[in-house]
Amino acid sequence: MRSLTRILRFTGSLWKYYAGVVASAMVVAVTSLAVPFVVGRATDLAVAGMRTEGHNVVPIIWLAVGLLALDLVNSVTTNVNGWLGDVMSARMRQILSSRYFSKLLSLPQSWFDEELTGSITSKLSRSITNVTDFAKAFANNFFTLLLTTVAVLVISAWYYWPLTVLLGIIFPVYVWLTALTSRHWQARQQIINEHIDTAGGRFQEVISQIRVVKSFVTERSEQHHFDEHYDRTVGTTREQSTHWHLMDTLRRAVLNVVFFAIYAIIFVQTARGVFSVGVMVMLIQLMAMARQPVQMMSYIIDNAQRAVSGSKDYFEVMETRPSYAPKVTDGSRPTRVSIAEDRPVVSFEDVSFSYDGKDQVLDRVGFTIGRGERVALVGESGGGKSTIVNLLLGLYPPGSGSIEVGGRATSQIPVDELRRSIGVVFQDPSLFSGTIRENIAYGSGSEVTEEQLLEAARKAFADRFVHRFPNGYDTLVGERGIKLSGGQKQRISIARAILKDAPVLVLDEATSALDTKSERWVQAGLESLMAGRTSLIIAHRLSTISSVDRIVTLDQGRIDEIGTPAELAVSGGIYAELLALQAAGSRADRKRLAKFGIRM
Structure with missing residues (x-):
């Protein structure tokens, strides 16, 4: 119950709904409990009326009217209770989902490196569904059943205490037998959840890369692995359900025996004249009302177990305390880093870094980039070029x-302020489903005007193809921009960076996946983007590298050389080697160039 209590604390803003549920449950319980008394009294009057001249018709009619009134109030209040439970569970879903999403957005990149996207989504869906389903069942049933049970115990004690003793036995025994089942059920449910999360994660990956799956003809193997996980859930569910229903049979058998004794007592006491016929009818109805919560307990406990299991996954994410928590602003007006005139715009000083804490990706890297300067990073694939970009963006802390x-340590700059100061064009444009307009304006806020958006598209040469679409900038691009070509997607991402208008620009192999014609347009857009900005470039063509102000070459995570293209062309280092390989042009030379991500 600790997990459920935490959920209630987590959603404390719903206290008005909780209070409404309790109040309406009390009314439902009172009106339900009053019915057996009215029926019992009417029964006694009817039996007595058989021996009187007036047959007690008038008081019986009034009792019938009372029954009608109780039923109407009960019906209205039951539906009010149900409405409150439905709205409460919907609001709870909103609160829990919003906080989960907010938590995910606050976690550092390193956390996502260890998680499958599908697993994250699956945990959210299952956790929220289990918790809100229980909240709805709890609101619509539990309070009414609890109040009814307590009242029945008190009433039965008033009329004949052995009935209360028998009821007092069945409730704890039933709960105890259910508790024996709970530990087994939750252990098996955890196994089921793990398989479902793994299968869901793989499902997400396969669907997002369906072209790769089809091109490598791996449909059958993917289907096999997916089915294997769900096959295991069936076997575990069979074991889980067998244990549950065997225990439920035992619980129900105990229940049947106890209620046999209860009804036997009522019938015998009536035959002896201790109870009138009306009291007998009333007690039978009360016992039936007491039996209902016992039988419903299995359903409520089942929902509670699912909620407990789901809430564990939920709070496991919510309680994540990452080792790296970048500084953020206090929520005031968005700002950018102020670039000091007399300081380098970007400076790396003896930076070392490892993703796993063992293998060094960067080893004492140091270089600076001045205002308006273009600096290219050159090195073999896996040499640390993209890692430098990740560290600059504050996605990871340097080791x-x-x-x-701007002369300030990134550890002291709020991460949102830092990232507003850096425009990025990645190798993968990473568009979102929606319109071209929405993708260009992404991250620039609602204050962007139509003129600014169109100007950014023009500078990126995106307007040249957008106008060919019937819906222009309102054209839907599909998931990850699948309806657009690689060059079109990249020009939209360049327009997005132009519109952001950040003083520092990072180009992470922005044209490496394009054909020659597309690259020409994209390169033209990049020239517009770099104008007047401090730029850090991971380039894949020597023509691009040769036009920068300085080159930083990396060799296995270490700085090899830093200098102008002219200086490094005759230094005998990596850049000079690349130029020589380009001039030679043999197959072996092209293979060597490919290790640096260089295309001829």
């Missing part, structure tokens, strides 16, 4: 050393 932007 040692310092990184400064």
Whole structure:
């Protein structure tokens, strides 16, 4: 119950709904409990009326009217209770989902490196569904049943205490037998959840990369692995359900025996004249009302177990305390890093970094980038170029050393302020489903005007193809921009960066996946984007590298050389080697160039 209590604390803003549920449940319970008394009294009057001249018709009619009134009030209040439970569970779903999403957005990149997207989604869906289903069942049933049970115990004690003793036995015994089942059920449910999360994660990956799956003809193997996980859930569910229903049979058998004794007592006491016929009818109805919550307990406990299991997954994410928690702003007006005139715009000083804490990706890397300067990073694939970009964006903290932007250490700059100061064009454009307009304006806020958006598209040369679409900028691009070509997607991402208008620009192999014609347009857009900005470029063509102000070459995570293209062309280092390989042009040379991500 600790997990459920935490959910209630987590959703404390719903207290008005909780209070309404309790109040309406009390009314439902009172009106339900009053019915057996009215029926019992009417029964006694009817039996007595058989021996009187007036047959007690008038008081019986009034009792019938009372029954009608009780039923009407009960019906209205039951539906009010149900409405409150439905709205409460919907609001609870909203609160829990919003906080879960907010938590995910606050977690660092390293956390997502260890999780499958599908598993994250699956946990959210299952956790929220289990918790809200229980909340609805709890609101619509539990309070009414609890109040009814307590009242029946008190009333039965008033009329004949052995009935209360028998009821007092069945409730704890039933709960105890259910508790024996609970531990087994939850252990098996955890196994089921793990298989479902793994299968869901793989499902997400396969669907998002369906072209790769089809091109490598791996449909059958993917289907096999997916089915294998769900096959295991069936076997575990069979074991789980067998244990549950065997225990439920035992619980019901105990229930049947106890209620046999209860009804036998009532019938015998009536035959002896201790109870009138009306009291007998009333007690039978009360016992039936007492039996209902016992039988409903199995359903409520089943929902509670699912909620407990789901809430564990939920709070496991909510309680994540990442080792790296970047500084954020206090929510005031968005700002950018102020670039000091007399300081480098970007500075890396003795920066080392490892993703796994063992293998060093960067080893004491140091370089600076001045205002308006274009600097290219060159090195073999896996040499640390993209890692430098990740560290600059604050996605990971450096293991040692310092990184400064505008003369301030990135560790002291709120991460949202830092990232507003850096425009990025990735190798993968990473568009969102929606319109071209929405993708260009993404991250720039609602204050962006139509003129600014169109100007950014023009500078990125995106307007040249957008106008060919019937819906223009309102054209839907599909998931990840699947309806657009690679060059079109990249030009939209360049327009997005132009509209952001950040003082620092990072180009992470922005044209490496394009054909020659598309690359020409994209390169033209990049020239517009880089104008007047400080740029860090991971380039894949020597023509691009040769036009920068300085080159930083990396060799296995270490700085090899830093200098102008002219200086490094005759230094005998990596850049000079690349130029020589390009001039030679043999197959072996092209293979060597490919290791640096360089295309001829």
